[in-house]
Amino acid sequence: xxxxxxxxxxxxxxxxxxxxxxxxxxxxxxxxxxxxxxxxxxxxxxxxxxxxxxxxxxxxxxxxxxxxxxxxxxxxxxxxxxxxxxxxxxxxxxxxxxxxxxxxxxxxxxxxxxx
Amino acid sequence: xxxxxxxxxxxxxxxxxxxxxxxxxxxxxxxxxxxxxxxxxxxxxxxxxxxxxxxxxxxxxxxxxxxxxxxxxxxxxxxxxxxxxxxxxxxxxxxxxxxxxxxxxxxxxxxxxxx
Numbered sequence: 001x002x003x004x005x006x007x008x009x010x011x012x013x014x015x016x017x018x019x020x021x022x023x024x025x026x027x028x029x030x031x032x033x034x035x036x037x038x039x040x041x042x043x044x045x046x047x048x049x050x051x052x053x054x055x056x057x058x059x060x061x062x063x064x065x066x067x068x069x070x071x072x073x074x075x076x077x078x079x080x081x082x083x084x085x086x087x088x089x090x091x092x093x094x095x096x097x098x099x100x101x102x103x104x105x106x107x108x109x110x111x112x113x114x115x
Numbered sequence: 116x117x118x119x120x121x122x123x124x125x126x127x128x129x130x131x132x133x134x135x136x137x138x139x140x141x142x143x144x145x146x147x148x149x150x151x152x153x154x155x156x157x158x159x160x161x162x163x164x165x166x167x168x169x170x171x172x173x174x175x176x177x178x179x180x181x182x183x184x185x186x187x188x189x190x191x192x193x194x195x196x197x198x199x200x201x202x203x204x205x206x207x208x209x210x211x212x213x214x215x216x217x218x219x220x221x222x223x224x225x226x227x228x229x230x
Contacts, residue, residue: 004157032216043118044206044221051216090157094215101165101215102148102174105157 004093006106013081013113021076021109023091032094033074034103035065039087047089050074061085083115117141119222121207127228128197136192136225140209147190148208148219149182158206164190165213197229 007022025031035047048059055067065076074091088110092103120139128134140147149161160174164184175181179198184190194201204226208219 102160
């Protein structure tokens with residue numbers, strides 16, 4: 001079945017460590033790619049998105065993601081995490097030719113950053 | 116307020132009862148989405164409204180689920196004869212237009228518990 005996979009369920013890091021969260025999808029053709037974040041007690045908000053152009057996308061709070069079409073991947077990175085990055089991170093894909101306008105979400109990765 | 120609002124924030128009901136969940140999108144947003152998030156799972160698309168077009172109901176899990184939207188404003192999601200497996204957080208999102216690359220803005224969700 002077509003899906004979005006996030007490889008890490010729970011990641012635990014110390015402050016200043018580098019972060020990479022994996023995301024792979026199985027849709028061919030045109031895709032729009034998103035990372036959403038949910039901080040404790042808050043609602044989902046957009047971190048960054050890709051829909052065309054430069055495959056390296058920069059988002060808020062120092063996050064970036066790289067779209068690698070050949071690998072069907074859109075991994076999220078941050079060179080140095082902070083305690084305030086503790087949150088749940090969701091990768092989401094829109095595949096307009098196969099799944100309409102809805103976002104298809106991965107199961108999420110919980111990031112815990114210790115100070 | 117400026118964001119998407121949902122009510123109630125929490126709902127506890129007995130199996131077999133009907134429940135109605137409400138979503139107020141951001142003013143001016145023509146597209147509205149409902150998603151469901153079960154414990155430990157990613158968000159599942161339920162239904163999508165775009166302006167006056169017929170809604171995309173492809174994600175509704177059964178005929179017990181229905182939703183309405185009045186013009187480009189409030190939407191209600193109704194679950195009839197609730198079952199324990201309906202327990203989840205129900206999230207509403209809106210976007211300025213309905214294209215797949217549009218950023219969706221999420222509400223805080225309604226946490227539904229069916230006893």
